[in-house]
Amino acid sequence: MTAATPQVGFDEFEEQTWQKRLAYVGRLLQRDRGGMLGFILFILIVLTAIFAPVIAPHDPLKQNLRAAKQPPAWQEGGSWEQPLGTDTLGRDMLSRIIFGTRVSLTVGFFGVLIAGTLGMVSGLVAGYVGGRVDGAIMGVVNIFLAIPYLVFVVVVAAILGRNLLNVILIFGITDSPIFARVTRGEVLRIRESGYVESAVSAGASTGRILFDHILPNLIGPLITLATFEMSAMIFYEAGLSFLGLSVPPSVPSWGNMLQVGRQYLTIYPWIATWPGVAIAITALTFNLLGDWLRDVLDPRLRRSRK
């Protein structure tokens, strides 16, 4: 039967292997320049974070007061030894920027992981069970939304001390209400949909309905939300570092670097510029990626686009 059928336009019905899926993602990227750029930058940033010790030309913590405040290589007085210049203590800017990627990505990734997991589970339960359970969960969510996160962070930082784990936990908890709300909304919509109704009428169990019918249909919006939230968390972390509420000053994070650079903005502008550029590029990357994912993860939009 299969062998006799001519191969015209039916490839999409074939069983998917991971090679085919990968090739498919490649074709989808070719059609979207912004998505392509976001995707490439994303890979580069992740690789930078993972291989920071290999890529970085110097130790980011090593001070060298004789070479302090050196401008970037292409300016007068700069040297290719430190291509992006050095800071007030003579530490290599490029190496610090490279290591800073680690802090930002760790916060973004784990923060979203915690927020997404908490939010998705509570939203799923609230939306599917409904009634009083829904009321109780959404009540808690609303309380969390009412807490100004900056105040929360200051309090926690004061009590528990400044470290990365605390920042991640705070972001994870304070950001989970957004995931809970989106998940709950999607569940409510999907629960009333024709295909859930027909699955119920075909005798599907609750587990099957949740995991086969509801979850796959809300994962798209959630992944999209996760990329945007990741970019937001990287911003927030930089903000907290700048205020001195995140990682200790010894850790090379973009926010810390920005804070130091601010004082010398008019004399040694590069100290503040590079972390700013890094933050902007990272945020842009995640936003481009999120835009692309939003289009791609909806099987109905995938074909119609362009």
Place this chain on the structure above:
Amino acid sequence: MEPILQVRDMVTRFYSVDGVVHAINGVNFDLYEGETLAVVGESGSGKSVTMMSIVNLIPQPPGKVEGGQAIFSYGEMAQDLLQLSEDEIRHVRGGQIGFIFQDPISSLNPTMTIGSQIAESMTEHLGFSASEARSKTVELLRNVGIPDSERRFNAYPHHFSGGMRQRVMIAIAVACRPKIVIADEPTTALDVTVQAQIVDLVKRLQEQMGVAVVWITHDLGVVAGLADRVLVMYGGTVVESAPVDNLYEDPRHPYTIGLLKAIPRLDATGEAETEELEVIEGVPPDLYQELTLCPFAPRCGYAFDRCWAEVPPLIEVGVQHGAACFYDVERGGPRNGS
């Protein structure tokens, strides 16, 4: 012959914020093995709610099945579906009673392949392994008229047209070889040529599998070519029940008579050709009111004092022919004993 489904005095109400909706007020009917029973009636007459009540698909709250029985029997087994636990009734749904819905476009999960959606209920109810279910599904897809079914197992719903999706829905409904298939206006969302194909497909499958079909519709034209027996519903009650030929030739309930007069006929000649279609004056009954009189009395030209005082039961007026009316249309007066 014993009926496989006997519904007795079923009552379903919805407790809405605005008051109690009396959706089903004591419905009685039988369904026999392998027959096609058409359920006709206007919107809100209780056609769908009746069928949903039988398999506990009424959203609760606000809905509640408050009384009656639905005896489902085949072979030696007989059980009241209304008394089953949620887990037991879940296996009846899809396993013994299959559903086909009105809108095939939204009734399929966009993220699952066609094949796995059909195979799903086979693994669930028949305990098939994945590969068994797969080969059965391919066979079934071919049987419902989807060519190249082997490859289309992996297709997604958006690859299919409306008519093809309805074929898939039918495949899901009959996947576990149920005893009963409930088709809730399955052709309404389709265009006329596809409608005819779907009707033919259901008929063919019915002959192959010997399954009883309940066909909910408001299209009396479809009913004539399809059904063995017809149930006419009005205001949450069955007002007439008859074999299809009897119903068209010899309707006994004033509502049925009115309905039949309101159908345009292609074979009308002479005066009848230009005559205006008759309408049934008035509005459907207010379901917020508890039923204490004949629901059709306010719109009925024959209504007399008794019609305003009590609810008429289904009275036998011929072989397998019942009408819930105190007035004998044929004789032109109140029925004997009324």
